[in-house]
Amino acid sequence: MLSIVKRILGQMKNDKRSLGLLLFAPLLVLTLLFFILSDSSYVPKLAVNDMSEKFVAELENHATVSEETEKPEAADYLEANGIDALIWNDSEGTHIELLEKNSKSAAALEAIQDTNKALQPTKNELIIDYVYESSGDNQLDSLSFVFLGVISFFFVFILSGMSFVRERFGQTLERMLMTPIRRIDVIGGYTLGYGLLAAVQSVVIILYAVYVLQLQVEGSVALCTLVMILMAFSAVSVGALVSIFANNELQLVQFIPVIIIPQIFFSGLIPIDTIPFGLGNLCYLTPIYYGCTALEMIMIQGKGVVEIWPWLAGSVAFIGVLFLANVTALKKYRRL
Amino acid sequence: MKIEVCEVNKSFKQQQVLNQISLTIEGGRIFCLLGASGSGKTTLLRIMMGAIPADGGSVTVGGIAVPNRQLLAEMGYMPQNEALYEELSAWENLKFFAGLQRQSRKTFAADAEALLQIVDMAACKNKLIRDCSGGMKKRISLAVALIHKPKLLVLDEPTVGVDPVLRRKIWLYLRQLRNEGTTIVVTTHVMDEVTQCDDAALLRNGHIIARDTVKNLIAQTPDGNIEELFFIDNQSEAEAPLC
Structure with missing residues (x-):
């Protein structure tokens, strides 16, 4: 042996x-x-149409924002301009249009959520804790x-x-x-x-x-x-x-x-x-x-x-x- | 060591390679198994050592039925292809197989050195096998088969690819071993090598068509040319091997 x-x-x-x-x-x-x-600290690119100035100002803290004066109708608008998400208001409420589910759209959504949170801090916010959480x-x-x-x-x-x-x-x-x-x-x-x-x-x-x-x-x-x-x-x-x-x-x-x-x-x-x-x-x-x-x-x-x-x-x-x-x-x- | 093969059959996928082979090989002699390529020489050798089971019949070596582990310690086997470790040197290959044979470490160096002298490989014993030529591998492979001084030596086409000068030297050494009592079984399809052996058997289409001392076999041929042996048995032309 x-x-x-x-x-x-x-x-x-x-x-x-x-x-x-x-x-x-x-x-x-x-x-x-x-x-x-590893964390790539990606800054999402968002486009907004007809949103309040307060919202846009806060959103700019979380993402690169470009304002569109008219709602873009072209189907390939997001792809053609390299934009991760388009946000607009109409009678139904606020719309967010995303390209596909991936880490970029996740980052865009996170930026929007952070903006909302900053604008309307509530007392009973959800606090999530993991039992096993890594610090990094x-x-x-x-x-x-x-x-x-x-x-x-x-x-x-x-x-x-x-x-x-x-x-x-x-x-x-x-x-x-x-x-x-x-x-x-x-x-x-x-x-x-x-x-x-x-x-x-x-x-x-x-x-x-x-x-x-x-x-x-x-x-x-x-x-x-x-x-x-x-x-x-x-x-x-x-x-x-x-x-x-x-x-x-x-x-x-x-x-x-x-x-x-x-x-x-x-x-x-x-x-x-x-x-x-x-x-x-x-x-x-x-x-x-x-x-x-x-x-x-x-x-x-x-x-x-x-x-x-x-x-x-x-x-x-x-x-x-x-x-x-x-x-x-x-x-x-x-x-x- | 006397080898007795009794009514051995072997088939691979429908094709019968060995058909009712019975053969006795006397101890202390050089026995040659002759046959065209594909005639079943290697298969017979492997059955004799117990490497593969026969479909029927029995083999005993020195009175012990194969396979048997004690028996394997007294056998030296040199396969047709080199079967050496490419990443090891000649010396390391010898050392590994000596270890498997439980050779004593004290005598190993001297034994290995002597063997490498015989096969003319002493100068490049530290060369890796992957850097060796085909002939060199063959010689090292022979040395590996001999390292534990076996009483029975089984050599499958030992001198293919070895130059004539060295071939003569190797045969001289094999005869010396025979004189010391070692039984040697070789296969070959090189006819002039048969004359170096004591006894020979001709294998054809799974049958042994002749078996005698080499002297007698040569006497049977019209002009003393051993190749004529293959034409002795004309009837077997009818049953050419199926492929």
Whole structure:
């Protein structure tokens, strides 16, 4: 078993580019996400027609306002002028015309609401409080657990799946099995070897996310790391298992959408109990669910081991089941 | 180690590759399995080692039924393609397989060095496999099969792509191993290599059409040309392989 672990580390040492991709590609993707999801402080562009001067004056504090003396009738007015919203009054009341639902129209609506609030402050204003609230405005903070989990799972899955396919294709697997090694040692060595690499990757990702990107972690960073490492180990096992059903590298790549995308749905991006037909229960079959839920509880809700142990246990059980499945599947190549 | 193959059958997807093969390979001899490409040589080798199960029949090596893990420790297998780790050097490949064979770490360095001398790879033992030529890979692959001093050596086309000078050197070493008691099974479709072996069997369309000592086989041919062996059995022309 130790021979296999050493060999895997040796292979990685001699293949610097793979190692670099494993360690730094996730950081690159995370950094990109950080900038994409960060607060862009966008100032919406609004056009008004026949609104009170007081309203327009207040609105100018929240947005760039242009006044139209006549109500524009052209259907492509918003698009053609790069305006996010058009506001006008008639007998029915105040109208707001928006182009489509997106973050720009959301910003326009927010500016209008802020204006209304400033003009008519009421005593019984709605006060909204979140139980779990991150202090930053960055959307990455509230979704960090999804991205941390999915990104590290993805890279490790590809690495272990690919190397197993190559091992079968290059017949080194057969050669390895023509020695007195036990099947359990082959899978054990594989899981441990790639698991170690994956664990290093997890540590690098989490440290980068917390100390460089300054992501909010309410609970313990060490516990996060543990969850990430467990998830990485399950990714190694899933990769090895899937590789059995792939006859070549291309087929393994084709498996990625089948294996990874459904897991993203169950990672906490969509609340699981809103999924119809009980399909949400499928989450128990996806290793990312256990990892991401645990990460969410630690990072957003600040929970500790006492609260998250069922998900940790789920992760460990998953790794165990996959391990046995892989050992059994290896029988295809040697009956002993 | 004596190998006994008894009435072995094997089919892949309807196509019968091996048909009631029975064969005894005496220990301490170099045995050559001859046949055109696609005649089932590699399949027979893999069944003999227990890598794949036969559909019917039995194989024993040294009296033990395959597959058997203790037996695998005494076998050295060199597959037809190189089956080495591209990202590792020759030395690291040897070390890995020696580790799987539980070779002692003390003797490994000396053993590996000696083997690399024989296959003429000592000078570039630290070269990564991905930078090696086809012939170099072949030689390293042979060294890997030999690293644990197996009693039974199974070589699938060992000298394809190896130059004549080195080929002679390798055969010399294989005969030396034979003299020390190692049983060697090789496959080949290069006819002049057959003369290097003690015994040979001809495989054709899933049948063994001849099996004898190489001397006797050559004596059967009209002009001493071993290639003539393939024309001895005229009747089999009728049952050309289905593809």
